[in-house]
Amino acid sequence: MKFAVKKSMLVMVLALAGSAFAQTAAPAPASTLSYNVGATTDYRYRGISQTGKKPAINGGIDYAHSSGFYLGTWASTISWIKDTTANPNTTKGPVEIDFYGGYKGALSEGLSYDVGGLYYWYAGNNMKKTAGLVSPNTFELYGALTFGIVTAKYSHATTNLFGTANSKNSGYLDLSANFDLGSGWSVVPHVGAQKIKNGNSYTDYSVAVNKDIDGLVLSLAVVGTNGLGAPYTLPGSGTRDLAKDGLVFSIKKNF
Secondary structure (H helix, E strand, C coil): CCCHHHHHHHHHHHHHHHHHHHHHHCCCCCCEEEEEEECCCCEEEEEEECCCCCCCEEEEEEEECCCCCCCCEEEEECCHHHCCCCCCCCCCCCCCEEEEEEEEEEEEEEEEEEEEEEEEEECCCCCCHHCCCCCEEEEEEEEEEEEECCEEEEEEEEEEEEEEECCCCEEEEEEEEEEEEEECCEEEEEEEEEEEECCEEEEEEEEEEEEEEEEEEEEEEEEEEEEECCCCCCHHCCCCCCCCCCCEEEEEECC
């Protein structure tokens, strides 16, 4: 009988201790700050090489609040501004720095949204001082819907688009899916349609295979475009077709 009483008391003590531990457990943080650094064999954006089909290094910082509000910045080396003219000393702007912010939320179970704005700043560029060129700095508003593994996103330029004169109100629509294969493996297909007002509109596509190893993400992607017609070259990039299908290998570490 004494054993039974002692056993019951022990169970009660353990239960109370567990309850107290649960009540004193640290709450989830109201906000998080994360970082990433990476490198790629060819920085492609919307299908077109930003680095003359040469390697680039990049990195970013992201702040996220539990309410759904977020801010971030990301930067990469580039060469396309220098390549805009035949003389590499005419135009300059070796770095792209992006600033973005927005809000994420859920409309229903399995259906979420993301709205915000993104400013592409090409630090130290002098394109608008060069005859016949305009500033490449661009601001876009965007909205996205995600249902399950599929995301549809639309971006709308409220400025000229990446140095194209009279291209305000250009738009980009892209569709992507994220197939989680387990054990850190995923496959991400993508297709996008870039509508450039008073410019060359086109379609881009890619299929990426990713492997996440404790925050170290390795990616191999097939990237290309359709609809640009003749080879897409810049005067300073030689004969390299900056929009031609190609394999891109990237590595990124998330902290």
